[in-house]
Amino acid sequence: MVPRSCRFLIAAASLLVPRTLRADWKREWHAELWHRAETGTPPDELLKCAQGAFRDAAWFRSSEYARSDMAEDRFFVKPFRLEFSVLGVAILLCLWAGVWWYPALPYSNAGRLVRFERNVRFMGAVDSIFSQMLLKHLESERVLQEIATYRIFLGLMPGARVSSNFFDVLGVQPALGRAFRESDPENSAVITDDLWRRFHRDPAIIGKSVRLPYGKYTIIGILPRNFWFSNDRLWYYTPMPRSSRFYSAVGLMKPGSTLLSTRDDARRISSKVELAWMAKSLEILPIFDDPRKQEASFAFTIGIIGAALGLLFLMIRGMGGAFYRLLLGARLFVLLLGLSAMWVALVRSTPGMRGPFSFFQLWIFLLVCSAASFLIVRDHGARCLVCFRRLRLPAPIGVWSSPILDQPGTEYVCPDGHGMLYIAETRNDTDYWTGLDETWQDLFVHTHR
């Protein structure tokens, strides 16, 4: 009797064996182990023998087997199998990361927080910088309960200069220390949890002077771990210099006010101190847009661009008919949609990463998409233009010693006899597909279906 552990190993290893050969393979291994068990082989020897089944099964995944006539199609068996697998995994990841739901904002006043923007009315451009004079007027006329200002600065360690009431308006209390006061000097700072980690989370850092980009700062507070503001990763906040006159702003609506009423009031007040067109272009919007729309359009845009590039590639090469090209476009669209969804889920679930559009992260993501697209295009190019099965039996054509008279290349054949694909080895020649009619069918015998 074959021990259960051995039977489990054989069953697990059999997953590597192609489906058409799996039953026969399992039968052979069961017989091997059964006869060994009958001849008195100890259980640990049997287990060692069963472990060898993995190496045997792995041979069916090797390139050696794939080159043989015994091979059926490998992992890229049918178009869309990989692409839909990626999309399926992406959907599960998005469910796990909570992408389908609006992310919780880390501000206690989130429902009443708004941002100011000016619609430039040119290709969707917006301006978020406002003058001190306008904001003072809005505050004095009580259009909003309170207004806080900020200016983000980028660089090695991005941060923001904020007004002393910034954290009060957001409704955020530092986890350690305190927020800004009017009397705080410009070299004081409130740091994020990410930056605090760089100081080994030392609670004694409060009150200490540390060197940050742009100078030495005295730490007065540390923000909660889940706090974030803006899609750029900000590391620390300092008081707004008193000399600043232009900044971005966030406001706290009065209880019971709506966005529309606040906007209308703001425009009315603005028309008293600004030009009419500037007042009309003033917008009061929720503090952050629903990221789901942006993420969905990001994913679809990447998919459509990839599909279009794939179609263009085939059109330039002159390969295949309309359906062949559309199939590649569809494969690239589904794959890139899945990869984009995975990327969005990864960003959403990773603390400290905000928005899929950070420069460095975007480059990594585009590299991954390019590599995946390359694999799909290569796989698609190795398929029959009629039945989309993988082409087989590469045969070298031509000679390198006389490339002018006899261009070197490789010819592949469709296993169903639909045609042959010639792949040129030199840039002087082009690839072409030769369709075969029914008179050739007798030459193609199917050994594995």
Added chain:
Amino acid sequence: MDMTGLPSGTVYPALRRLEQAGYVTSKWEKDSVAQKDQRPARKYYAITRPGEAALDAAVKRYPLMEHVIPNLPQKPKE
């Protein structure tokens, strides 16, 4: 495996390669024979003529093999 002392993870892939190259053939024994003895059917591997030729060439090249495999299996009777 008993003769060479090699593990199953080496012997079986080697058999696959030999079969792929046409040096051995494999055949399942009849189910009736196995059922009569109340055991699972065995798969027999037998060397082919090209296999014998390849073996002769290999033996000439690697004399040590003669000591490891003194008796080669015969072709299955049709």
